[in-house]
Amino acid sequence: MTMGSYNGLPLDDDILDRIMTFCPTFGTLQSTILVSKAFHRVFQAHPKSINRSVAYNIVGPALPQALRVVRYPYDGYTSDGDPSTMAEVCPEDHDPSVITAEEKETLQENSRVVAVLEDIYSLTNKDRTSKTSVLTSEESWRFRRAMYRIMLYCHLFPGNRYSKEEIDPSDEELVDKIRKQRISILSDYPTDDLRELHSAVKFLCNIFDSVTNAQSNVTEALLSTGPSGVLRAWQHRSYHVLEDDIDLMFFEDDEEIPIFIKSTARTTPARVVLPPGGLKLYTAANWDRFPIILTNLLKNNLKLNQTVAQPFYAATAHLVNSDALGPFLGDLFALKIHTAPAFDDWEKTDSYCFMCFTKFLEEHLWIWFLEERTKGGWTSPEDCWYGWNCRTQVHKPSHAETKNHLCIPKKGDPA
Structure with missing residues (x-):
């Protein structure tokens, strides 16, 4: 065994050899070889075995x-x-x-x-x-x-x-x-x-x-x-x-x-x-792969109201086929609304089936969008009595534009 002393490395050659075999990448190995002449000399003596060990560390x-x-x-x-x-x-x-x-x-x-x-x-x-x-x-x-x-x-x-x-x-x-x-x-x-x-x-x-x-x-x-x-x-x-x-x-x-x-x-x-x-159950680890178009999850008739659906699509377009979808869906758990008490005890650390998670999104996406539009400076017109259930918003553009339908129905069936 030869003792190396260059650059303050009083180590046996076999120890220097061993150190290089633990390098996690070839880039790390190259940097190690350049540390001192001692490392370089030992590597030159055993290039096959050292390279093979590093390759094993990688693969x-x-x-x-x-x-x-x-x-x-x-x-x-x-x-x-x-x-x-x-x-x-x-x-x-x-x-x-x-x-x-x-x-x-x-x-x-x-x-x-x-x-x-x-x-x-x-x-x-x-x-x-x-x-x-x-x-x-x-x-x-x-x-x-x-x-x-x-x-x-x-x-x-x-x-x-x-x-x-x-x-x-x-x-x-x-x-x-x-x-x-x-x-x-x-x-x-x-x-x-x-x-x-x-x-x-x-x-x-x-x-x-x-x-x-x-x-x-x-x-x-x-x-x-x-x-x-x-x-x-x-x-x-x-x-x-x-x-x-x-x-x-x-x-x-x-x-x-x-x-x-x-x-x-x-x-x-x-x-x-x-x-x-x-992916039979959905968790925070795979939400980014949730296979559904968000616009289709707008509450009830909102998805058919173009004054709502179009800006909603624009606000969520960056989430389509993106890893950003997962964190976005996770943030929805922070929304607590009295219209969906069934989800009060839901936690984003749990697992959910496709149907249940779809229902959760339907109950929360509209309120997220309402808050997002308000933050952007949008002034809400007068609420429609029938809210998201309103059928007139679908076929009468003037009504859809002059009334707010991102709200809870005050008349009709709220479910």
Whole structure:
């Protein structure tokens, strides 16, 4: 053991080596190496093992699968060749080969994508109250391993590999070749691992279904964009963000498209990573995904009164498909109105079903809007006796404009 003393570091070389192996990112490792000549010297002596340790800190135990992704395309393998040779060219192993600067960058980006997807998976399948993953270490490893394998699959068979003009579903020879290529890749995994992949694909399907209105041909095609495509669609709440990654012309027809992943996840349950769950109850962690148009939740006939609905839509437009929706809905719990005593004991830390939470919003959005307009300088005209229940406000613009309907009915049925 050599004692380092430069820059006040009287530490053994093996301790300096150990310190570097605990770096959480490659950027941190680089900064550590620049701290002193002692760190630099030790790193130069053991670059493979130190880089490998930091890569493991970033990716976790799914590192073999993650490295397999970043090292595609491989020497000796082409997408036009026999895919069954891919396993031999770049097997899933723990080979301590040098990790290049480009591979480090891609490893970190792919790890970010997989980590965010794990958070979403945990939220939608395990604990709907936590926006960060609560998967066990075993569950997390299974999930991440499956994600990296799907990434690899989608690198091998990208959605832009063929154009619509090149694919003829009646060309049985071409379709059979494509299917055999895919089968040869999947056949490399043991049965239990295939079940994990199936569970992961089901999860990805569910995300795409939520942004495509469950058009099966669209979902199957979009899966070819892989986990990164799924994450972008989730974040933008639309699949149109992927138009540069895949030919959207494929989606114009209802016929099945033979070149994409064919998921059986819709008919066969997968309980490998976790039992299926979902956003069946709503909490502060998933309010931003509440699937309803706020304008439709205006009280009774207010939604049909354009003098109310239009400015309400303008006031809430920034909440559409936005993470800002969650905090906004949480603030409604601070509104206590005597017309809705059933909600007096509601707390935003609790869980609510879709129907109940919808009713809560109907009872509170109108009063929020009234307060918001008043704060903005709006002067309320005389209240209509029938308030939000008024039918005249729907078909008589002059009445809608000259009377205030954001109020409790004084006549008629207030319910």
